[in-house]
Amino acid sequence: MTFSITIECYRILSIYFCLSVILSETTFPHYRSPGLEREKPLFCCNAAFILGSIAVFPLLKQSKCEKYRKQIKITESIHSSASLGHVTEEPMSAQRFGAGIWHFATYLDRYATDGYGAPRSVIEAIDLAGQVKDLSVVDINYPFFGGDFSNAQVKEALDRNKLGVIGITPEIYTREFVKGSFTNPDAGVRRRAHELVTEACDQVRYFGADYVKLWPGQDGWDYPFQVDYGTLWKHSLDGVGRLASENPDLKFVIEYKPREPRVRMSFGSVARTLLGIEKIGLPNVGILxxxxxxxxxxxxxxxxxxxxxxxxxxxxxxxxxxxxxxDDDLVAGSLHPIEIFEFFYVLRKNNWEGVWQLDQFPFREDSIATANHAIDFLKAAAKGLDALDVDALKEAQSRHDAISGLKIAQKALFGAM
Incomplete structure (x- = not known):
């Protein structure tokens, strides 16, 4: 016991000695503040450094271990759902496919203001989605479109079509938020955006969905000198951060986009969105x-x-x-099959498990046929990943051999179609 106390006292005294030297800024004279002219002999600095290191190292080691334990617990909590999309060392299960429910709606634009088809309700859209083979989940807009439907009515439609819900997308981009949702200059509108997303949180809990999807399409700017960039960014992060902190049991995903409807959107790139998420600093905020x-x-x-x-x-x-x-939202793989195959390869390479979800807008095409065609391509891509000569690809990539890498990828993808 006496020995243990002595050691602890030794550590405390050594830390105190080390910190006193550092704070007097004599260890590194070129970093001294103006007016501090005193210098200690070099051997004192070295002794303090050595003694402090001996004392601090076991404490740092213990602190780091505890920090990592906490991080592991947080990660396990956030990635507990297999459909969320996470990295795991377990073998990948059968790939699941999903779609935004808007895939089965009808649309209008500034030219066909009467729409590209008769309006459909969310119930009708769910019934169409249920006719797509191999579709297991949908992302649903909130509020529900096409009528005043209860949660029970929507769930009944989902159940009879054997569909689950992966996410709820609150409509924080409509006329009410024309000048922004989280970044609106009117504090009252910002509060309304918060309230709407909070309502969407309750929908996520009700339907057992994986996340709240945030697509703040009206947050951004169109012209030089239109906004104060610092204020705009702060409002973006405060809006998301407050929701995530108030709902720690839920996941929030930010779907970034460079432009449309805003010319410049606040969450406009992967790098900018990651910077914002890291600044928020909460484990339940991620990227879609x-x-x-x-x-x-x-x-x-x-x-x-x-x-x-x-x-x-x-x-x-x-x-x-x-x-x-x-953002044409055409059929997946119709224009850039090799690039999307590489995208899937990166997911597979990192053992990322999650739903491969369609976000397509078939303005003029049959929505069921379009979804089936897209899923057929996704299934071919998954089959291509199974056939991919990964060892040969890694060897080619180690030499930055573009042609060999392309040949290997093309053989696997096109051979599976």
Missing amino acids: LDFGHAIMGGESAADSAQLAIDYGRLFGMDVNDNYRSW
């Missing part, structure tokens, strides 16, 4: 990576996915396709 949004913003979707995975923030994903200049 939309393949089309990434490539229209000049990103490599595969690289973006790896970046989000490296930070432990890839909570979900959407797939579609476009010509890079606009």
